[in-house]
Amino acid sequence: MTLLWIPLLSLLGSIISSMTGKLTRNQSTGLTMLMPIIALLMTISLAPAVFSGEVIRRTISWIPLLGIDIAFRLDGLALLFVFMILGIGILVIFYARYYLSSKDSMPKLYAYLMLFMTAMLGIVMSNNIIQLWFFWELTSISSFLLISYWWHKAEARKGAIMALAITGGGGLALLAGLLLLGNIVGSYNLDIILESKDIIQAHAWYEVTLILVLLGAFTKSAQFPFHFWLPHAMAAPTPVSAYLHSATMVKAGIFLLARFYPALAGTDLWFILVSLTGLTTLLFGAYVALFKHDLKGLLAYSTISHLGLITLLLGLDTQLAAVAAIFHIINHATFKASLFMATGIIDHETGTRDMRKLNGMWRFMPYTATLAMVAAAAMAGVPLLNGFLSKEMFFAETLHQQLLGSMSWLIPVLATVAGALAVAYSARFIHDVFFNGDPIDLPRQPSEPPRYMRVPIEILVALCLVVGIFPNFIVDDILKAASFAVIGGYVPEFKVALWHGFNLPLLMSAIAVTGGVLLYTQRRYLYQYHASLPNLDAKKAFDSSIYVVTKWCQRKICAIENGSLQRYLILMFVVVLFFAGWPLFEMSQLGGQKQLTPIDVHNAIGASLLMIGAISTVIWYRTRMISLLMISVVGLMVSVAFTRFSAPDLALTQLTVEVVTIVLLMLALFFLPQRSPKESSSIRVLRDLGISAGLGIVVSSICYALITRPLESISDFFLANAKTGGGGTNVVNVILVDFRGFDTLGEICVLGIAALGISKLLVNLPLIMPSHDSEGRPWAKERYPILLASISQSLLPLALMVSFYIFLRGHNLPGGGFIAGLVTAIAFILQYIAHGSNWIAERLTINYRKIIASGIIIALFTGVGSWFFGRPFMTTWFDYFDIPFIGEIELASALIFDVGVYFTVVGATLMILASLGQLTTNAPKEGVKI
Amino acid sequence: MTEWIISILLLVGGSFVLVGSIGLVKMPDFFMRLHGPTKATTLGMAALLTAAMIFFSTTQAGLSVKEILISLFLLLTAPISAYMMIKSAIHHKLESIERTSGKDNIEDDI
Amino acid sequence: MLETVILIVFAMIGLSLLLNIWRLLVGPSVPDRILALDTMYINSIALIILYGMSMGTALYYEAALLIAMLGFVSTVAVCKYLLRGDIIE
């Protein structure tokens, strides 16, 4: 249980500290530090068990079906990291108390820091690799927040995004790698994975997996060429840098290498990739560090270099190299954290970090200077300090490796060069800042910092010294435990000691120190040489590549989504053409076996009228009025076709809809230009013709193929049950109101919604109403021709009666609520045309919206009614009653449903037409040119 | 006998309808074209519908007289359609053939 | 005999329809075309009635009835449009 509390406490700390906004700074700091201190104590309590070789585990089920659990383990490696994360974390929190200015929000920084701490703890303690990735990404997010802490500064925002982009990208690669790994092993459990080295390395995916995992590790630990985010992350407040770049964020990458060392290391690929990357980074970082004028910049590249060193060690094919790596992890954390903090003090006190301005600080802050110099000496690898010890081991291991075959000697040589560079930049750090004459143009008068601000540095520097002098006493246990976890099983005998006698590594150290001092003293020449090199600014490259990509995308999007409907439609038609056309070619024979119907003359004439109508619509499409007349022919002929092919209901519906559509189009024509301008190029017309011809051919082929084949369908059921089950003889109508009444319910909803939508569209419609027709004729003055008016009045009752007739017979003969509704609507439309909308408005005060709603309600409640008889929705009921004198009549619930349909249709149709008509009546007619 | 009557009515009706359409095509100006469809076609339809009425009354059980209704509708609406069309023709100032008399009876701008 | 007669009348109506569409196509004026379309509506009634007779069923009667009623409405709407532009004012 304790295990779980370690990350949980720091998460709790994050929440607590975020709520300390009202408290004093000391209270806030104290509360924030409390949680990690408790966690540290807990860890200490667990340490003996781990030292004794035990691995403490704790698993809680989370997403068992995906193999993702909340699983923690504490082994030597994890313990080492937990100590570092908590220990340095506590110091950083304490340090930040004094670092932050009164303007900066302390709770925010603490909350982010603690969140980050949680993430780091999660990484190192994970026993499930997906969970590991979970925390891995959490570090990316929390570091994004930390780096952009001063978000008003552009470099903070940019640095944060860069860090997020690189580490996030690496994180994605890592995820892929981990998923592959999990798939190879068959589990995401780390215990199992670490024991499955042979399976993993024999698997075909090993190389891919390894590369992906390494990508994750290298980006996080800022290995060349992914290093460039790290210097820009220095835009963060210095405590953040001290934390992220000494013990945590970048070490997460190293941790990953160490963590999977037992499972992934041991192959040539590992050694080559890891060691060469490490070596390059080591040299590159050390070299660049020398030229940085910004203190934090120097430390940043030095960090890169040291991370390269550790990576190189993990890539060397000796087991002691891994031990050395772990040792250096500890040492680097201590001296680098203290150096960052010292830099922070200098920055804090002087207002600058530019080494060209900072000179002679020794005089102003001798105590801080001493601490910084000790830490820098540790960084340089000066004896009696911890850095010296691990560097010795490093030199020794470079000599033992056989990585490059006959060229293996190159590694120790380059390592020595890197050592010399390290000495040189360390020397520069000491000399340039604390000595070297007088300061230049400092923004502030420097002095010693507040007493307690130095405490964390003191502790760390003390550690450097103690470890450097008594290595066995301090780090032996933890180093052994961690090494055990990394190397797995057998840990070779090793002895960390200050003095190994005169040997080759010592010589290398000596050469490095001498060479480093020499380099520093002769730095003038080196600077000249460096200045002559082309200046590769990674940030600029990153920014410009993002810029280029963004612009490219914007251009592409503009080009593709160019807002041209015609293009979108053509794409769709082409897709349809392809999908519908291609299987046609696979068919062996288009026509089927069904007996064909003979053609008679009048059908041929009807068909030709239809075709002529369609084609003339196209030919005259620019003269809209004429094309409208032409399309009416098509509509008429379609209705005739429906009568011809035994579909009286369809014919009726088509006819009525046709009339309403024409009226609607006439209305539209009034507000739209009378003619379409000629704007398509002939090529475009040709292309459109091609596509439309293609689609026509394909659809008619499909149609032909279908109707020449026999069909067995479910319709026999409807024919058999229409009368007995649905109580009607017009099967089509029974289907509509009963078998598939649900469709009809949806359909009237569509109609109702359309009417609502249309009236919505007409609100505040700025109309353009022409005062004359397209040929310049002013409109006739007579609005309501009297003959039309009086005949329309006479037709209304007749039409209503016809509509009632059609409604009533619908269940048994062609007709029904829909057609009846349209007939009624058309009768009223005729009144609108003949008398105008004001005349109607005076006489008909019903709100069409309510008619629609009542229609749907009637239909809906007819359906619901069947619930009261324990039947499903829309179960119809019908019965025959013998009424004296009148005879037998049929009553059916479907009829009530049809009433609903009727009302909806009437309401919707009239709402659509009347609201448009009303609009023009109220709008003043103006002469607007078209 | 009824078959004869039906046949004759059908032929008469068909002829009138055809004549109406011929008039539509043959006449030289819009106003003259209007006469054929308005009258001949209407009468033709009446004949056809009467034929249908007799046909359905004899072939199917019971009297079928509802075809009268269509005739009724046509008689009601055909003159109004014609009226509206001639109005729009006048509005469009369509040319009538030269020998048309009484053109000055047409008032402008209605 | 009736069948033959119906066929002949079918031909007559068909011919009428062709004449109508010819007028519809050549115009020359819009009212001419409207007239042609109106005539076509009425001739379609004849066609449908004949279908009914040739098939011996009265099921298509309502279609004819509706054309008689509604063809008028669309003709009126179109004419009103020519006259006033705004058909519902």
Place this chain on the structure above:
Amino acid sequence: MELLYASCVGILVSCGVFLILRSRTFPVVLGLTMLSYAVNLFLFSSGRLSLNKAAVLGTSPQYADPLPQALVLTAIVIGFAMTAFVVILAIRGRADLGSDHVDGLVLDKNSDKNNDKNKKGKV
């Protein structure tokens, strides 16, 4: 007859598609109407063609497939609602955008430039 029927459907599809590909709203609306005729005829024919077999019980010994008829009926109604909406939308578009072009503007060759112009016009 089947061939003739299929050809009619094909012609309607062709004409409809061609009109839909025009650049002004009115022809597009006509095209959509035409296409819906075609689609209705197509859907109708999925029950196969039959003469004089209206699906009214007791009127003939055999019946046409009533199901596609019911489907087409629904489709006609829905199509009508949709047409009505698009017609009004076209009017709205003309009023709002000052042009009855489906893209709301007359596109030049250079679409980028045009987009900018368009934006300026609206701000």
Place this chain on the structure above:
Amino acid sequence: MIQHLTSFPVLLPMLAAVILLMPPCGKSIAIRRVASVVLSIITFLASLALLLKVQVDGTQVYAIGDWSAPFGIVLVADPLSTLLACLTALLGIVCVLYACAGDDDKGSFFHPLVHFLVLGVNGAFLTGDAFNLFVFFEVLLIASYSLLMHGGDKKNTRAALQYVIMNLVGSAVFLIALGILYGVLGTLNMADMAQKVALLQGDDVYLAKIGGLLLLVVFALKGALLPLHLWLPNTYATAMPIVAALFAIMTKVGVYSMMRVYTLIFGDEAGELSHMAQSWLWWLALATIAMGTIGVIASKDLRKLAANLVIVSVGTLVALVAVQTVEASSAAIYYLVHSTLVTAALFILADLIGRQRGNVADRITAGPPLTQPRLLGVCFLIAGIAVIGMPPLSGFIGKVWLLKATLNAEYTFVFWPLYLLASLAILIGVSKAGSTVFWHHQVQATENIGQERVHPAQLVALIILISGAPLMSFFAGPLSEYAIDAATQLHDFNHNIKVILSGGQ
């Protein structure tokens, strides 16, 4: 009553819509708002109740009109469809609630139209009948057309016009597809169709294939799959954001229909036609992801960004659908819910942010500081993390799951790199957008014209959506069980056929 529960997610929104049209709701906006929120909550609760019932009693088949399949229309409430119905109802609540802050008054009939849209979407999810699916598609489309124009300015008229025309053509294709399928199979019930497809012989196979592929076109259009996605960015970006948030579910209808059609009708048992669209779906999905990603990078405002994220999510979902394994489908189900909630939240956030930045609105450029940077910043951070797919929110589980599910698919070596690169691009795009909008302030940001604070109703709506991400992560265990259960049922051909055609016994 409980035996009719299956019909509630469809009938209740319809009832709600008409109630809202009638007095007293028609008259007073206050009453309308209260009624609308209450009714949407009732719909949600009913959907939730149905979900629980399905969990307990298994798939519910409800024969409308007491006509059992394949003759009548049946509603099929299985774990997947009820889950989506719940999701829709939830979005409905959010939308209605959010609009109560004032958006609903910018045009008429907002509330009824939202309920009609929910009706259409739920109908499409629940129906077991192919033609009824068409009808509900039309219901949701016509409602969406109207909503799209709600409170609209000139900008969205054009988008609406194009959207409507595209979809009308789409509906025509849908009908042709249905005509072909009916003409070949003689039935409309999807389960029955599935049975009949397996028995097809000779050239009929190819006809059915055309029908199936045309359905793919339709669903691809609704779902915004490349190359039929082009309507989406503009449409969603110009619609009122709350409407766009509601629309987040509409693309999912397309995806859902693909799932149904290509696992049931053209699934494992479809003989020659089995998995016929699989490779199309796969490659189109990949192209969609790529295109959406390009769009994400190119986006100049937050709403476009969200719209393009919708496209990416559609691509991802369809890729999973194309894999056609239980594992992939279950990942798709989880991802579908997650992406719907998150993209909806992003649209809302874009709106709220835009309102607080005056003229700059939601454009991704330096602008005036927000009135409530902390509140909106935290929400954006959560939504951003979720949409990027980073831990600890639901996106990360979705990502892990879908990568895991596609591991053994064909052409994974194309999908993985593409998806991971897309993720990276989204990561950069979203973080840049957030950093610019929240942190990059104009130097002379003195005027604050458009600044208004978040209305409580808006906040509640936002919180409902935003809390989805952490909750879906926290309860990933039971949710994954549910998703796998739903996917298993989706793929259990014989069981589905038996259940649907026997009326749920």
Place this chain on the structure above:
Amino acid sequence: MRLDTRFKWLPAPILSILLFLVWLLLNNSVSAGHIVLAVILAIVIPLATSPFRTKQPLIIKPGLAIRHLLLVLYDIVTANVQVAILILGPTKKLTPGFIKVPLDLTHSMPITILASTVSLTPGTVSAEVLPWTETFIEGQDSEQRFLLIHVLDLKDEQALINTIKQRYEAPLMEIFQC
């Protein structure tokens, strides 16, 4: 001339009779049920639509009306033959013309009936009611109204005007007593 009936529930008796007959015609039935329904409809529909009717003179002499109707039908039939001949004959010989017939009728319904009659009978199509005024005021005869008629083959203008006035307008005036 009378504009209102004696019974409020029967605002348009002729219309009601027409509707009664139409219902029976539509249903091809004289069953008791349909007769009841027809009566109900014949009463309800005119009442429901009465707001949509402007007041028109009632038919005072129904017998005359029927006789006139038959006369018109007869004219339609006989004269249509003439038109058919005119159409089929050589068009060159036709002498079309526009004529104005002065109207004595003052209400729109009788005018409509007259105009329709003219249109349906041979050789003539009603074109306009002149002169045009902003609003047609029923019953107002302060200004002389004309019916503009297009004649397919105009031989004697005055004779035609007289025929129309005597054969068609006069009976109408008598029927409506106006």
